[in-house]
Amino acid sequence: MDATNIKRDDPMYDAPLRKTELDVQQNKIAARDVQVYYGDTHAIKDVSVDILDKTVTAFIGPSGCGKSTFLRTLNRMNDTIDICRVEGQISIDGDDIYDKRVDPVQLRAKVGMVFQKPNPFPKSIYDNVAYGPRIHGLARNKAELDEIVEKALRRGAIWNEVKDRLHAPGTGLSGGQQQRLCIARAVATEPEVLLMDEPCSALDPIATAQVEELIDELRQDYSVVIVTHSMQQAARVSQKTAFFHLGNLVEYGETSQIFTNPVDPRTESYITGRIG
Amino acid sequence: MPVTWLFLIVLAIALAGYFAGRARVASASGGDRPHSLPNYYGWNVALKALVPALLVLAVWLVAQPFVVSTTVSAQLGEGAVPEGSTIGLVMSDVRRVADGLDAAVEQGLMSASEASGLDAATSNVRDRLAEAGAAIGGSVSPEVLAAAQTWRAMTATGTLMMTAVVLALAIGGAAWGWLQTSAEFRARNSVEGAIRIILLGAACIAILTTLGIVLSLIGNTIQFFRIYPASEFFGSLTWSPSFGGGSQLGIWPLLWGTLYISFIALLVAVPIGLFAAVYLSEYAGPKMRAWAKPLLEVLAGIPTIVYGLFALLTVGPLLLSVFGRDGLGWMQAGTAVMTAGLVMGIMLIPFVSSLSDDIINAVPQSLRDGSYGLGATKSETIKQVILPAALPGIVGAVLLAASRAIGETMIVVLGAGAAARLSLNPFDAMTTVTAKIVSQLTGDADFASPEALVAFALGMTLFVMTLGLNVFALYIVRKYREQYD
Numbered sequence: 001m002d003a004t005n006i007k008r009d010d011p012m013y014d015a016p017l018r019k020t021e022l023d024v025q026q027n028k029i030a031a032r033d034v035q036v037y038y039g040d041t042h043a044i045k046d047v048s049v050d051i052l053d054k055t056v057t058a059f060i061g062p063s064g065c066g067k068s069t070f071l072r073t074l075n076r077m078n079d080t081i082d083i084c085r086v087e088g089q090i091s092i093d094g095d096d097i098y099d100k101r102v103d104p105v106q107l108r109a110k111v112g113m114v115f116q117k118p119n120p121f122p123k124s125i126y127d128n129v130a131y132g133p134r135i136h137g138l139a140r141n142k143a144e145l146d147e148i149v150e151k152a153l154r155r156g157a158i159w160n161e162v163k164d165r166l167h168a169p170g171t172g173l174s175g176g177q178q179q180r181l182c183i184a185r186a187v188a189t190e191p192e193v194l195l196m197d198e199p200c201s202a203l204d205p206i207a208t209a210q211v212e213e214l215i216d217e218l219r220q221d222y223s224v225v226i227v228t229h230s231m232q233q234a235a236r237v238s239q240k241t242a243f244f245h246l247g248n249l250v251e252y253g254e255t256s257q258i259f260t261n262p263v264d265p266r267t268e269s270y271i272t273g274r275i276g
Numbered sequence: 277m278p279v280t281w282l283f284l285i286v287l288a289i290a291l292a293g294y295f296a297g298r299a300r301v302a303s304a305s306g307g308d309r310p311h312s313l314p315n316y317y318g319w320n321v322a323l324k325a326l327v328p329a330l331l332v333l334a335v336w337l338v339a340q341p342f343v344v345s346t347t348v349s350a351q352l353g354e355g356a357v358p359e360g361s362t363i364g365l366v367m368s369d370v371r372r373v374a375d376g377l378d379a380a381v382e383q384g385l386m387s388a389s390e391a392s393g394l395d396a397a398t399s400n401v402r403d404r405l406a407e408a409g410a411a412i413g414g415s416v417s418p419e420v421l422a423a424a425q426t427w428r429a430m431t432a433t434g435t436l437m438m439t440a441v442v443l444a445l446a447i448g449g450a451a452w453g454w455l456q457t458s459a460e461f462r463a464r465n466s467v468e469g470a471i472r473i474i475l476l477g478a479a480c481i482a483i484l485t486t487l488g489i490v491l492s493l494i495g496n497t498i499q500f501f502r503i504y505p506a507s508e509f510f511g512s513l514t515w516s517p518s519f520g521g522g523s524q525l526g527i528w529p530l531l532w533g534t535l536y537i538s539f540i541a542l543l544v545a546v547p548i549g550l551f552a553a554v555y556l557s558e559y560a561g562p563k564m565r566a567w568a569k570p571l572l573e574v575l576a577g578i579p580t581i582v583y584g585l586f587a588l589l590t591v592g593p594l595l596l597s598v599f600g601r602d603g604l605g606w607m608q609a610g611t612a613v614m615t616a617g618l619v620m621g622i623m624l625i626p627f628v629s630s631l632s633d634d635i636i637n638a639v640p641q642s643l644r645d646g647s648y649g650l651g652a653t654k655s656e657t658i659k660q661v662i663l664p665a666a667l668p669g670i671v672g673a674v675l676l677a678a679s680r681a682i683g684e685t686m687i688v689v690l691g692a693g694a695a696a697r698l699s700l701n702p703f704d705a706m707t708t709v710t711a712k713i714v715s716q717l718t719g720d721a722d723f724a725s726p727e728a729l730v731a732f733a734l735g736m737t738l739f740v741m742t743l744g745l746n747v748f749a750l751y752i753v754r755k756y757r758e759q760y761d
Contacts, residue, residue, distance in 0.1 A: 080648055082561065109651030119642035122665045131660065132650040182646065189650055 028053040028193060028223040029074060034088035036069055036078065043069050047088075047249045049242060051193075056215060056224045058238035058255065060231060062270065065244040067227045071195050074225065075111035076104040092193065109136050112191035116198040118178030120170035120185075125162050128170040128181060129153060132189035148188055156184025157214045176207020183214060194218060196226040200233065212237050231271060235259050243267045279337065282439055286329045286446045290322040293450035297321035300457045312464035320463040321453035323470045329446035336438045344430045345371075348423050366420065372412055373405065373424035374431070380408035392425060493739065496732035504726040509733060515696035517716065517727045525730045527737060529696040533706035534738075537617045537692060538681035540702060544621025545681075546674055549628025556629070557636040558658055569633070576626035580686040587619040587691030599703050607703035609693065614702045616691035620684055624677045631676065635669035636662060668752050675749035679742040685710040709734050 029051040036044035044066045051057050059067035069078070076097065078084040090097050097107055109132065120128050129149045132138075139145035149166075153159040158180040162173070170181055179199060186194060196215070200208040215237045218224055228234050234241055235255060242252040243264075251258060251267045262268045298318040301310050310317070349367055357363055377394070380386045385408050386394075394401060401416040416424075457463070501509070504525060512526025552572060556565055592610025595618075599607040607614075639662050647657040663670075685708075693705025696712065716731040723729075 075649065077645065077649060080644075105648075105651050105653050107651075108649055113645075113649035115642060115645055115649070117642055119640070119646040121643060121646065121661050131647070131652075135650070135652050135656050135660070185646075186650065 026053040027051075028092065029225075030089075030091050030094075031070075031074075032089040034070070034073060034086065034090060036066070036073060036087075037085045038069075038081075039083045043247055044073070045247045047244075049249060049252055051223060051225060052240065053223045054219055054221070055240055056219050056226060056238040057240045057242065058234035059225065059227045059242050059244060060229075060234050060270070061244035061250075063229070066247040067242075067244045068197050070244065071197055071225060071227050074193070074195055075108045075113055077108070077113065079104050109189045110191055111193045111195060112186035112189060114179070114183050114186050114194065114196045114199045117202050118175055118182050120173070120178050120181050122169065122171055124167045125153075125170045125173070125181060126166040129185050129188050132185060136189055138189070152184040152188035153181075155187045155218070156180045157210065157217070158184055174207070176203050176210055179203060179207065179211055180214060183211070183218075187218070191222065193223045193225065196224065198227050198229060201229065208233070231259070243270060245270070278435055278439065279333075282333065282442055283330075286326065286333070286442060289329075289443075289446045289450055290326040293321035293325045293453060294318035296450070296454055297457050297463075300454060301459065301463075304458050306459075308459050310459040311462050312467075316463035316467050317457050317461070319467045320461075320470075321450055321457065323467065324453035325446045325450035327470065327474070328449050329442045332445055333438070333442045336434075336441070340431070340434045340438070344427060344434065347430060348427050351426055352419060352423050369412065369416075369420050370423045370427055373401070373416055373420060374427040376405035376408055376412065377424065377428060380405060383408055392428070394421065394425075490739070493732055493736045496729055497736045499724075500726060500729035500733045504730065509730070513698060515712070517730070523727055525726065527709070527734065529698050530707060530709045530712050530734065531737075532698050533613070533688075533692065533696065534682055534708040534710070536613050536702070536706065537620060537688060537708060538678060540613060540617025541620035541624055541681045541684075542674065542678055544618055545624035545628050545677060548621075549625045549677075550632050550670065552625065552629040553632035553636055554658060554663075557633050558654065558662070569630075572626050572629055574626075575622070576630070578623075580623065580684060581690075583619050583623050584686040584690030587615050587687055591615050591619050592691065595703070606701065609705060611691055611693035611705050612703045613692060613706050616688050617702070619691055620681055620687050623684070623687065624681060627680060628673055628677050631673035632666070632670050635666045635673065638669070639665045668755060672749040672753035675745050675752070679745040679749070682742055682745070683710060683738065685714060689714060709738050713738075 027050050029049075031047060031049045031051075034044055034047045035042065047066075047070055059071060061067050072078045073086050073090060074092075074097075076086075078086060086098060092107075092111065096102070121131065123131070126149055129152050130139075130145055133145060133148050139148055150159065150163075153162060158177060161177060162168075162181075170178065173181060179202070183194075183196075183199070199215075200211050203211065212233065215224055215226065219239075226234075226237065238255045240253065241255040241258040243250045243258065243262075243266075245266050251262060251264045253263075258267060259271060262271060295318065297320060298314045301314055301317040304310075345367060348370060349363055352363070352366060352370070357366055377386070377391045381388050381391050386404070394404075401421060402412050405412055405416075456466075509525055509527055512524050513528050514524040514526050515529045517523040517525060556569055556572075560568060588610070592612070592615045595612065595615055596607055596610045597603060599605075599614075601607075643661050643665060644657055647661045652660070688708045688711045692707055692711065694707050694711065694715065695705045696707050697704065699706065713731045713734050716728055716734075
């Protein structure tokens with residue numbers, strides 16, 4: 001699929017693409033007419049969106065609006081739920097990820113995910129980070145693995161805190177440290193896209209600030225998609241924002257534009273706190 | 277049936293008290309909302325009537341026969357015991373005569389005054405009691421008859437007193453609760469306190485029973501070690517009891533048999549049970565799970581004697597046809613360590629699998645998500661995340677299964693043979709501690725001989741072993757639980 005053609009066909013994105021620097025950035029993920037059903041419930045309706053590389057995209061919306069569900073379609077995590085059915089087309093770098101030939105397991109190595117609650121494995125800090133590289137055979141020997149682990153922990157901005165106790169259990173860290181460990185763990189498999197499902201909702205304000213800072217740094221290398229309930233957080237960390245409501249993508253655009261000058265009245269109501 | 281009637285009367289008092297309490301608070305509050313819901317006032321009265329009365333009733337019922345029998349046997353004295361008999365035998369005669377007299381009065385064969393005025397010298401007590409359906413061994417001596425009369429008198433007064441005390445307690449309790457009832461009275465707190473005490477009582481009974489079992493074993497065990505040296509019991513490698521005396525009672529052949537059979541059982545049960553648990557909790561769809569799990573648990577409901585028959589009739593002959601004289605020639609008979617071990621392993625499969633299933637399900641879904649999110653497959657996730665996380669719990673389950681295997685009796689009796697021997701060949705017949713406890717205590721051996729008393733020492737050893745395993749298992753399971761909380 002040619003990503004540029006899609007953009008022109010879709011009038012919704014014409015205006016912002018022309019007047020900003022976004023059109024020089026590469027398009028990473030393209031979703032077209034995505035429908036998600038949980039049994040008989042139609043959870044996501046006709047969502048089409050383009051997510052850019054080296055950009056933080058925030059999904060906002062009231063609880064139950066489908067933003068997390070949509071996030072999980074991007075790395076086919078919904079496949080692990082029996083009653084979940086996805087229709088439509090989602091492609092990463094032009095390759096359809098719901099194609100029969102695509103191995104969802106390989107896809108998830110390419111599209112990393114960080115969850116709402118920090119979920120370190122009950123293993124050592126080192127083994128937590130080395131888990132992905134080990135199963136994907138990214139290191140040929142111990143020295144290489146050490147290097148990957150160190151690099152990932154540095155990217156996760158937690159290296160200095162844990163370098164002296166790499167073999168202590170990951171579950172013994174504080175909540176904020178655990179979440180940064182989980183980000184490091186996701187980064188270690190060298191993903192191209194990083195999905196974050198409310199990564200700060202279980203953290204205190206200081207840990208949240210640290211993780212937000214980290215997200216901003218990660219933008220240099222990855223396309224980051226973050227689901228958040230905090231509009232301040234979306235405004236702080238993201239460049240693009242998508243507003244979901246009742247399973248529909250209501251509005252998608254520059255974060256600054258969404259928060260200052262929303263087009264759709266529903267977006268405005270949500271941002272000003274009238275629905276939510 | 278005075279006790280049944282008494283019980284019903286106490287229940288009726290409590291029921292009446294319940295309604296009285298409810299009614300009183302409704303009228304006493306006079307428009308104000310009482311502290312608690314009306315039901316609580318009712319329960320407060322009912323519990324105060326019921327609990328002390330029933331407690332006293334239970335204690336009295338247990339204690340009265342003790343008191344009566346001590347008094348009566350003191351009255352009989354040494355002189356009433358004929359040559360070659362014991363006080364216990366005489367006392368059972370006394371009890372039978374007393375019961376017979378009661379039965380005769382009840383059936384109308386004797387009047388109450390006739391029964392209490394009976395004279396052993398003039399009337400044939402034995403024949404008259406036989407009419408009432410009470411069989412007495414010999415002719416009834418005057419001393420026994422007198423003792424029986426005392427017995428009857430004491431029991432009658434005791435029962436009367438018990439009835440009075442219990443009824444007084446029930447009525448008093450109900451009255452106390454009823455008088456307490458007012459809008460300000462905190463009936464809810466009072467009832468909840470009472471419920472807490474009832475629950476505590478239930479827990480205490482369970483614990484005290486365990487203690488009682490241990491104490492009853494300890495007495496006989498000490499008696500055994502008085503007449504048989506402990507160094508022989510724990511040091512000898514031979515088990516050859518002979519009731520004529522001069523037996524060798526070394527525990528090692530039995531312990532070896534127990535551990536060998538348990539080991540084979542675990543070798544069968546742990547992998548199969550664990551794999552079944554992994555399949556059921558991780559791979560099976562909801563439909564498959566819905567019928568496979570109950571089916572697997574049916575295995576746990578089969579009585580062990582049926583497993584024993586399965587070992588004796590099916591598994592033993594099957595093994596014999598392969599490893600016996602017609603086959604490899606390792607096996608002499610169908611009963612062997614292997615037979616018992618295999619069948620016991622089958623018995624333990626549902627035990628291991630349902631415990632492991634619970635433990636695997638307790639591993640948080642977030643860990644699975646985390647692993648899948650990193651691009652791990654299902655089997656990688658199970659091998660590297662779920663099983664390591666569940667491992668302490670699984671070890672605990674295995675240890676619990678081991679303590680069941682060690683205590684298992686029926687399968688061993690029917691499947692393993694009866695020869696106490698130390699051998700490495702799993703196709704030899706061997707026996708276990710439990711099977712030998714059964715064989716030492718059944719039959720008409722003298723209960724005071726070391727050959728019979730050894731059963732208590734064996735039981736004690738077994739108890740200590742399984743207790744140790746259980747404590748260790750619980751410690752491990754608990755330690756595991758703390759990881760996620």
